[in-house]
Amino acid sequence: MARIDITSLNKTFGEHRILNDVNLSIGEGEFMALVGPSGCGKSTLLRMIAGLEPASSGSVAFDGVAVDGKPPQARNIAMVFQSYALYPHMRVRDNLAFGLRQRKLPSAEIERRVLDAARALELLSFLDRYPRELSGGQRQRVAMGRAMVREPVAFLLDEPLSNLDAQLRASMRLEIRAQQERLRVTTVYVTHDQVEAVTLADRIAVMQAGRIMQIGTPLELYDRPMNRFVAGFIGSPAMNFINVRRRDDGVRASDGSLIRLPLGQANGEAELIVGLRPEHLSVCAHGAVDVPVIEGIVSRVEQLGAEVEIHVESCGTRLCLRHFGRDVPEKGARLRVSYEIARLHLFDHATGARIAEQDVAAAIEPSNVARDEAAASRVRVPQHEVDFTSTTPPA
Amino acid sequence: MTILKLADDGRPGKQDDVRRRKAASPEAGSRRIAGPLITKRLLSWLGIVLYGGFFLLPIAFLISLTFKTRDEVLLGQFFTSKPVLENWWKAFEFINLAGFIGHSVVIASLSALLTVALATPATYAVARLQHGEFVGSLVLSSYIAPPVVALLPLFFLMRCLGLLNSFSGMILVDGLMNLPVAYWLLRGFLKKVPAALDEAAWVDGAGFFKTFLLITLPLLVPGLFATGLISLILAYNEFLFASLFAQDDRVRGLTVAISLFQGDRFVNFGQMAVASIAGIVPVYLIALVFQNRLIGGLTVGGVK
Numbered sequence: 296m297a298r299i300d301i302t303s304l305n306k307t308f309g310e311h312r313i314l315n316d317v318n319l320s321i322g323e324g325e326f327m328a329l330v331g332p333s334g335c336g337k338s339t340l341l342r343m344i345a346g347l348e349p350a351s352s353g354s355v356a357f358d359g360v361a362v363d364g365k366p367p368q369a370r371n372i373a374m375v376f377q378s379y380a381l382y383p384h385m386r387v388r389d390n391l392a393f394g395l396r397q398r399k400l401p402s403a404e405i406e407r408r409v410l411d412a413a414r415a416l417e418l419l420s421f422l423d424r425y426p427r428e429l430s431g432g433q434r435q436r437v438a439m440g441r442a443m444v445r446e447p448v449a450f451l452l453d454e455p456l457s458n459l460d461a462q463l464r465a466s467m468r469l470e471i472r473a474q475q476e477r478l479r480v481t482t483v484y485v486t487h488d489q490v491e492a493v494t495l496a497d498r499i500a501v502m503q504a505g506r507i508m509q510i511g512t513p514l515e516l517y518d519r520p521m522n523r524f525v526a527g528f529i530g531s532p533a534m535n536f537i538n539v540r541r542r543d544d545g546v547r548a549s550d551g552s553l554i555r556l557p558l559g560q561a562n563g564e565a566e567l568i569v570g571l572r573p574e575h576l577s578v579c580a581h582g583a584v585d586v587p588v589i590e591g592i593v594s595r596v597e598q599l600g601a602e603v604e605i606h607v608e609s610c611g612t613r614l615c616l617r618h619f620g621r622d623v624p625e626k627g628a629r630l631r632v633s634y635e636i637a638r639l640h641l642f643d644h645a646t647g648a649r650i651a652e653q654d655v656a657a658a659i660e661p662s663n664v665a666r667d668e669a670a671a672s673r674v675r676v677p678q679h680e681v682d683f684t685s686t687t688p689p690a
Numbered sequence: 691m692t693i694l695k696l697a698d699d700g701r702p703g704k705q706d707d708v709r710r711r712k713a714a715s716p717e718a719g720s721r722r723i724a725g726p727l728i729t730k731r732l733l734s735w736l737g738i739v740l741y742g743g744f745f746l747l748p749i750a751f752l753i754s755l756t757f758k759t760r761d762e763v764l765l766g767q768f769f770t771s772k773p774v775l776e777n778w779w780k781a782f783e784f785i786n787l788a789g790f791i792g793h794s795v796v797i798a799s800l801s802a803l804l805t806v807a808l809a810t811p812a813t814y815a816v817a818r819l820q821h822g823e824f825v826g827s828l829v830l831s832s833y834i835a836p837p838v839v840a841l842l843p844l845f846f847l848m849r850c851l852g853l854l855n856s857f858s859g860m861i862l863v864d865g866l867m868n869l870p871v872a873y874w875l876l877r878g879f880l881k882k883v884p885a886a887l888d889e890a891a892w893v894d895g896a897g898f899f900k901t902f903l904l905i906t907l908p909l910l911v912p913g914l915f916a917t918g919l920i921s922l923i924l925a926y927n928e929f930l931f932a933s934l935f936a937q938d939d940r941v942r943g944l945t946v947a948i949s950l951f952q953g954d955r956f957v958n959f960g961q962m963a964v965a966s967i968a969g970i971v972p973v974y975l976i977a978l979v980f981q982n983r984l985i986g987g988l989t990v991g992g993v994k
Contacts, residue, residue, distance in 0.1 A: 347893075367889070368895050368897060378884060382905055393894050394895055441894070
């Protein structure tokens, strides 16, 4: 187990900047996920921790000792590759034992560790098979086992589940977490799947274009994304974004819809982005009073069994909302969607940065944001408010 | 075609009729379909025969030459009216054919071993280095120049080293001459071995040489055999250097020996053909023995 400190790490390939001033501290025994879209530099960062890629500048340190320039052999880390990289000409037993033999451990100790790992990963009956004789899931477990037997200072996992089908991925996810909790080895886990990152990691570093956009616990990232990118990346389905403009009469979307803000109107920002997660939008209930609503036309309804994803054309964009229930509107119906003001996120249009609550000017008082319009956006009683009558969508 | 036409004519019940008729006499139906199928098969066989004949004709002509008298050869007939066997024993009597074939096999085999032994680590080093591509082009460029350019410098070099008319000299020349080809062949095979395997071994603690030895080399075996075999054939067929550097009977190889059948006034085609056919046999046998080794697929299951 080791603490990993990454300081001002840069990587360039020719004119291409792969990593841009990356700073990251991973605590002892911590499970850190590096998440981001393809090409964001997360795998490169992992390979640099492993010593497989030299850094252009900056430093990587294990337990405060810089390992820059040290080859992978000297770093005592274990890595699970996306392709598994099992030695095809060796049986499972030899694949597991290879690293231990390189460290010249006594054969009895090697045997004990191989059997322990095989038992933990339910590989005992496959020890004498070749990788080609195993299924995808079994190969993945061998790759995990090869890392586990080593008792390294850190596990580095490079998209280890991306080659598995959805069902197997879910069960392997649980297994990886269980093994990590059992061994408490510092783990860096690279994935492009935010669900994997959120479910597995103690903390997540979200990356984009070679930069770390935010580091935090899964809930921190979900509740307080520091920029539009993180907000859009974490959460499934993705957050809805509405471009709004501050006008004299309030904050309005391009189609003129008025949106109420939680605390107040941002300081002088003319163009803003409002973020609303699909789970924080709901079909406006019958008789609801004094709740903020947005109106739109249902453009698509996706039935997922336990929930329904309803897509609504509104505010100059397509909003997605998660609806639990069987009373589903039809395509083309006019729908009133209510939203939770407290869970509304606000981002700067130009920089994408979160507009923090304390930066927001005095509370959103009707005096600041056109009192009348704010009031107008509230639902006024109608008893048969939610009507799913089909109407012709606007041309 | 008939069935389709009947089925498509739109009259109700017609399709069922056809089916019933077809069921009643399945032979008639199959005959209707079998016609074009047989034609197609015949045509493809004809194609194969023509294609195969194009390549086998020279061998067949060579074999027929071995049974012809000298006069018949000059007449230029393909088939002989009175086959004779004397070429077969005379060829072996006229020169030490078996011995020369043996020399060729020894020189070609050892030089192929030398080529593979040098090319494998060299290819690994170049192909796995990040900026090694220009070395590859450099290697290839040395092969572009005609071999005759190197003939005289090599002759003097070998004379200085006392390697003329020696097995070691010929093995060295052939072995080094085929290095560029071997490099390019092995490079292709090496590219198929995923670099992630090397990286996994490094992370597992294996040194760079050990990784090459324990991980890459075993996976390159089919490539090594293929490269070795091609190097062997190239060395076995080599004539230019052998004709100058191995003139002594103790080291002379088959290609030079065949030229001995050419006299001042006539060429003994019949015996020359015997020598050529006898020369094909060892290479063919070697290829036959190693053909299973040439089949790849050893890396299956390693990645993904």
